[in-house]
Amino acid sequence: MRGCTFVGNDAGSGGGAWFEGDSSPVVSDCRFESNRVVGLGGGLSIDLGVELSVTGSSFVGNVAGSGGGIAVSAARACLSQSEVLDNTATFGGGICLLSSIGCEIVGADIESNTADAFGGGIYCSDGTYTVSASSIAGNSAVDCGGAFWLLASEGLVTRTAVTDNSAGGLAGGFFIDGSPTTIASCEILGNGLAVHVVASSRALADARLNWWGDPTGPYHRTLNPSGLGDEVGDSVQFTPWNVVAGAPGPPEVVRATWGAIKAIHR
Numbered sequence: 001m002r003g004c005t006f007v008g009n010d011a012g013s014g015g016g017a018w019f020e021g022d023s024s025p026v027v028s029d030c031r032f033e034s035n036r037v038v039g040l041g042g043g044l045s046i047d048l049g050v051e052l053s054v055t056g057s058s059f060v061g062n063v064a065g066s067g068g069g070i071a072v073s074a075a076r077a078c079l080s081q082s083e084v085l086d087n088t089a090t091f092g093g094g095i096c097l098l099s100s101i102g103c104e105i106v107g108a109d110i111e112s113n114t115a116d117a118f119g120g121g122i123y124c125s126d127g128t129y130t131v132s133a134s135s136i137a138g139n140s141a142v143d144c145g146g147a148f149w150l151l152a153s154e155g156l157v158t159r160t161a162v163t164d165n166s167a168g169g170l171a172g173g174f175f176i177d178g179s180p181t182t183i184a185s186c187e188i189l190g191n192g193l194a195v196h197v198v199a200s201s202r203a204l205a206d207a208r209l210n211w212w213g214d215p216t217g218p219y220h221r222t223l224n225p226s227g228l229g230d231e232v233g234d235s236v237q238f239t240p241w242n243v244v245a246g247a248p249g250p251p252e253v254v255r256a257t258w259g260a261i262k263a264i265h266r
Helices: 251-264
Strands: 005-007 018-021 026-028 032-035 044-049 051-055 058-060 063-066 070-073 074-080 083-085 089-090 095-098 105-106 109-111 113-120 123-127 128-132 135-137 146-149 154-158 161-163 176-178 179-186 187-190 193-197 230-231
Touching: 063 095, 070 074, 083 089, 123 128, 176 179, 187 230
Parallel strands: 005 032, 018 044, 026 051, 032 058, 044 070, 051 074, 058 083, 063 089, 070 095, 074 105, 083 109, 089 113, 095 123, 105 128, 109 135, 123 146, 128 154, 135 161, 146 176, 154 179, 161 187, 176 193, 193 230
Antiparallel strands: none
8 A cells, every 4th residue: 555645534443544364564655644533543553463564654633542643453563764643542642552563663753642541652552562763752641651651561662762752640751560671772851750660560671871861861869869861760770871962872782682572572
């Protein structure tokens, strides 16, 4: 599917398009705008074994129950060089991943999306994912997780700007519940509480080698009380941090950590 436009549709799920079953569709240079659904995927819904590739496409101003722009359920998707802007949902204003299988987001702009509950930018439950070379900016959640809301999931976020996201509850940036998460070589600023790990989940966020908006690093009430960057909670490993913006972390750290995560799923 190439060069298609889906505008102003109303549906149960997949306002613009809906793929399910054992297939490998390709979506290229398409536009999904102002579609509304009560279920999954205001712009696009991917379900039950699909392996989808989306490139050069835009998802703008769509509305859904879950996944305002895109919803992936028990499927795999690669989203590259695309934009997910100004979408709204109860769960996952921009993107909702439910039991997703190794989803990849590369070179994407996920910006100004709104969740009426959790996960303004990305909501992920019981899934695996990577985000790289992207922008997660200006997203908001009425409850928790302005940029990311993660439950029982495992993932890597690298070389990505996570900026100016907000939440009415906890974590303008990452809300992490039972989700081993690696965040490396990112620019994280303007999110207030940038990384919150639910204490009872016994998860650990490896957030080393990031720029936090200030050379003094992130603020932590006991481990770095003089930090002037975004705040981090407990169970967040943030030392060492980058003292200038745009400085990549040693790639062997990212490779080793992500290799351990992938090994769990082999």
